[in-house]
Amino acid sequence: MASICEYADFDGLGLAELVRRREVTPRELFQSAMEALERINPNINAIAFTMEAEAEAALCAGPPAGAFMGVPFLAKDLVISYAGIPTNSGSRLTLDFTRPFDSELVLRFRRAGLVTIAKTTTPELGLCASTESVLHGATRNPWRLDRVAGGSSGGSAAAVAAGIAPLGHGNDGGGSIRLPASCCGLVGLKPTRGRNPLGPDLGDMWAGLVAEHVITRSVRDAAAMLDCTSGPALGDPYYAPPEMQPFLAAVSLDPPQLRIAVTVDTFAGDPVDPVCRQSTLDTATLLEQLGHKVENAAPQFDVAAYARAHAVVLSANLAAFMEDIGRQLGRTPGPETLEPMSEWVLDEGRRLAAGDLVWAQCALNTTTRQIAPFFDTYDILLTPTLASPPPPIGYLFGEVDGAELRRRTLAFAPFTHVFNGTGQPALSLPASRDLDGLPIGIQLIARYAADALLLQLAAQLERARPWQQRSPEINLDSGSEEV
Numbered sequence: 001m002a003s004i005c006e007y008a009d010f011d012g013l014g015l016a017e018l019v020r021r022r023e024v025t026p027r028e029l030f031q032s033a034m035e036a037l038e039r040i041n042p043n044i045n046a047i048a049f050t051m052e053a054e055a056e057a058a059l060c061a062g063p064p065a066g067a068f069m070g071v072p073f074l075a076k077d078l079v080i081s082y083a084g085i086p087t088n089s090g091s092r093l094t095l096d097f098t099r100p101f102d103s104e105l106v107l108r109f110r111r112a113g114l115v116t117i118a119k120t121t122t123p124e125l126g127l128c129a130s131t132e133s134v135l136h137g138a139t140r141n142p143w144r145l146d147r148v149a150g151g152s153s154g155g156s157a158a159a160v161a162a163g164i165a166p167l168g169h170g171n172d173g174g175g176s177i178r179l180p181a182s183c184c185g186l187v188g189l190k191p192t193r194g195r196n197p198l199g200p201d202l203g204d205m206w207a208g209l210v211a212e213h214v215i216t217r218s219v220r221d222a223a224a225m226l227d228c229t230s231g232p233a234l235g236d237p238y239y240a241p242p243e244m245q246p247f248l249a250a251v252s253l254d255p256p257q258l259r260i261a262v263t264v265d266t267f268a269g270d271p272v273d274p275v276c277r278q279s280t281l282d283t284a285t286l287l288e289q290l291g292h293k294v295e296n297a298a299p300q301f302d303v304a305a306y307a308r309a310h311a312v313v314l315s316a317n318l319a320a321f322m323e324d325i326g327r328q329l330g331r332t333p334g335p336e337t338l339e340p341m342s343e344w345v346l347d348e349g350r351r352l353a354a355g356d357l358v359w360a361q362c363a364l365n366t367t368t369r370q371i372a373p374f375f376d377t378y379d380i381l382l383t384p385t386l387a388s389p390p391p392p393i394g395y396l397f398g399e400v401d402g403a404e405l406r407r408r409t410l411a412f413a414p415f416t417h418v419f420n421g422t423g424q425p426a427l428s429l430p431a432s433r434d435l436d437g438l439p440i441g442i443q444l445i446a447r448y449a450a451d452a453l454l455l456q457l458a459a460q461l462e463r464a465r466p467w468q469q470r471s472p473e474i475n476l477d478s479g480s481e482e483v
Contacts (some may be wrong), residue, residue, distance in 0.1 A: 153176050287382070
């Protein structure tokens with residue numbers, strides 16, 4: 001391609017179409033991606049390590065097929081496995097941990113035609129709402145380098161926003177796809193629980209809280225990727241019911257008139273920054289102009305019980321993981337291998353009894369039962385994605401004790417985590433920018449398994465209010481062009 005700026009103008013399907021028309025080769029895309037990585041990453045610190053050998057193997061295997069034939073791709077360095085390649089999880093405790101097999105999702109990424117070029121940074125064990133770690137340092141927001149890129153899929157989000165690749169892998173146990181998508185001005189879909197497989201590494205993760213997908217520049221890429229990855233694998237404990245038509249076909253059509261509820265207040269009644277409130281209200285006005293019925297409403301549930309249940313599930317599962325991985329690798333979970341937040345979670349998990357985890361799983365079910373009737377009345381719920389614009393680097397990370405970091409995290413991201421508990425599809429979409437030029441996202445939530453409807457509405461909003469597809473301007477090394 002002529003320049004990395006030209007390369008960064010396209011979403012994934014756009015690049016695949018160039019390959020299909022033989023205007024560019026997969027190897028040329030790989031070269032553009034690696035040039036962008038080498039020039040941009042020193043500014044944003046979004047890459048944990050490169051995977052040239054994996055990419056070369058894919059390119060040498062013959063012309064990539066699938067919807068994303070030869071498109072460069074980024075894998076988050078958390079949860080999923082590439083055989084023999086480390087999954088470091090942003091931690092000294094898990095450094096160089098490998099599995100001897102590919103995750104089912106990795107196999108599906110390859111069949112989709114994606115060429116993985118690198119693994120992206122994550123906070124330690126995916127715990128932090130900002131992608132900062134002792135192992136890798138701070139990943140920076142491409143729109144303002146002194147601000148967070150969000151977490152825990154912040155490395156993927158920052159790299160995609162900056163133009164290194166058009167889409168990147170993420171996982172979401174409390175907002176970890178949607179938070180960084182909002183911070184970096186991207187599309188972040190958390191699919192319905194069981195829509196994408198977690199095996200053979202896991203049956204489910206954190207009592208069903210965690211979902212896998214990608215962060216993208218366009219709604220159509222999110223939809224096309226779901227066509228490539230969704231569906232059960234052998235041995236899955238459960239899976240989401242299939243849709244009647246491909247997700248990509250659905251987003252080419254406007255949805256029917258929908259009943260949409262909107263709230264700009266957190267479920268606990270905590271403060272929300274005026275810019276996030278206004279962006280959501282402006283979106284509600286646009287939805288009315290598009291013919292939908294919009295009214296102020298929010299689901300009612302026991303907020304405190306859900307927050308406690310989420311914390312118990314997270315602490316119990318992560319403590320068990322830290323203990324187990326420590327035994328496997330011959331390392332002791334503690335100050336030499338863990339950050340303060342992880343140590344705090346480990347201590348919390350060690351204090352829990354089996355009965356606490358059973359209570360928490362029952363409480364998650366109770367929350368789901370409380371919220372589900374709301375989506376008999378409304379097709380979609382609209383909220384801010386975050387309660388404030390991205391804060392400065394360091395605010396959500398550092399020597400502050402674990403309880404305070406959790407308080408700051410919940411204040412920053414109070415809208416997302418409950419829909420991990422219910423398993424519903426939820427999506428962050430770029431909506432506006434604040435006075436400092438930082439992206440502001442809105443969140444759309446649909447009833448369980450209505451991923452296609454959710455994507456359809458997001459695509460309608462994207463057409464009505466196009467978000468700039470260009471990457472943010474980043475000062476590259478001396479003598480290089482801006483992206």
